[in-house]
Amino acid sequence: MAALKNNNLWEEFLKGIWEQNPVFKFLLGMCPTLAVTNSVINGLAMGSAVVFVLLCSNVAVSIIRKIVPHQVRIAVFVVCIATFVTVADLFLKAKFPDVSKALGPYVPLIVVNCIILGRAEAFASKSSVRRSIFDGLGMGAGFTLALLLLGTVREILGSGTLLGIEILGGYFERWVIMVLPAGAFLTLGVLIGIFNLLSKGKKTQDSAGGCHTV
């Protein structure tokens, strides 16, 4: 029985990475996905911030889920999320001022990241604290992985570097377009196409379900 339970928790974690990947499958959290992935390090920083906020808000929402009246639940969730985002933002500003400057307004914009409110509404408000923790970690990991993938492709092609280290030598003509906004759209479009190809047979959702149902 105990083994079965652990198995379930593990699945709760895994589903966020591939089967229900928030970025490739549900198209959630598009603003940061596109905006900060012009380098791998920015993607990693944004991913970590989102994991932190998602984990904390999932736990908080799961704890208070029985005492919050149904009508005002969204407002309460959003205030919880905004509080944790403020914590993350102040932490980044104090410890990593360079990263904080590079991410700019996209750190506070985590407040309206549909992944976080979507998980609070669809999962944490109906599940135990333990399951919510694993769900938050899994979804956060899936989001971070997507960001890293996008950041890697764009940084290598756009500036010929990986994590700031030169890897493509001087003879490589840089695709400047990849680090500009247009490159973000093109790369993500192609990556979603590849994701669809690999998970063929399963129906993919083609609208931003989470944002629109919340």
Next chain:
Amino acid sequence: MDIFLIFISAAIINNFVLAYFLGICPFLGVSNRIDSAFSMGMAVTFVMAITGPATYLINHYILIKFGVEYLEYVSFIIVIAALVQLVEMFIRKVSPPLYRAMGIYLPLITTNCAILGLALFTALRPYNFVQSVVFALGSGAGFTLALIIMAGMREDLDFADVPGPLKGAAITLIVAGFLALAFMGFSGIPTK
């Protein structure tokens, strides 16, 4: 002249959707048809025109005055949620046809990055009150413009023979990439 440049800059050169990636969710979700794209654009512009100045006033006369800037995000999001709710109630009471046209989009706007993004940009930049109003209107116009162009392209895309895995979101994003490329042509216009 200054005001004119702020408007043009917000609407075209630094387009919220195509340069800052704000409001991508409705951009992908609602841009199937031109009329719904227009309604959504109008609803967003309307809410922006109210929340932009409102958050400006709150930032300058409450948060900065009392030295509690760290409450910025919490207070902005509460103000936005409350204003969206009020606007929805107001429109339902005053103009039922208008409510039918854009009412269903209003609850979604609370979680639209573009609205909070506007509030944050207004707080970051040294705008005065009039400039912040113009900036809000320009941003809304830019959002509507991007949404409508996208909807027009997607209506035609329905008749195109798109390879299987690229159908839906993937091809929409690639098309948006080309659109962003086209909008980069405006970036030579001086804004200062």
